[in-house]
Amino acid sequence: MKWLPKEYAGWQDFVKACAAETRTTIARKYGADESKWTFGNAVQVKFNHPMTSAPLVGNQFKIDPFPQQGNGYTGGIGPTVNVGPSVSMRMIVDMSNLDNSQQGLPVGQSCDPKSTNYKDQIDDWRRVTPRVFPFSRKAVDQTAKSVITMEP
Secondary structure (H helix, E strand, O other): OOOOOOOOOOHHHHHHHHHHHHHHHHHHHHOOOHHHOOHHHHOEEOOOOHHHHOOOOHHHHOOOOEEOOOOOOOHHHOOOOOOOOOOOOEEEOOOOOHHHOEEEOOOOOOOOOOOOOOOOOHHHHHHOOOEEOOOOHHHHHHHOOOOOOOOO
16 A cells, blocks of 8 residues: 555655645745744734724724744744733732732733723733732832722
């Protein structure tokens, strides 16, 4: 029983043809410049706000996609804890000092694109550097940048 396709004289010819076809496919998709054939260009992180598709107002909610940093299967890049937008929150709790706890969000804390907190944590999320998460009233008061009071 022969497993090699009929049009190839040997396995070496078959593997060379597969490699050539793969290179052609990648070049068609990512261009001829091989330096752009990176994992991050192939796999982009996208945070799609539900309002992005709304007519007239949706554009303000858009967050541009950016290169994924890798995963457990990307060889030399090595694994990363950022495996796409499904990583919704990280929290590291210091039980000996709750005010030393840390938290990270993939985008930001606000759903309002006009807020400075709409996408202010993207870089922290990408670098896996969560922010201090104050817990006690004193720590919250010391670190608060603004206060919003909501009344009925």
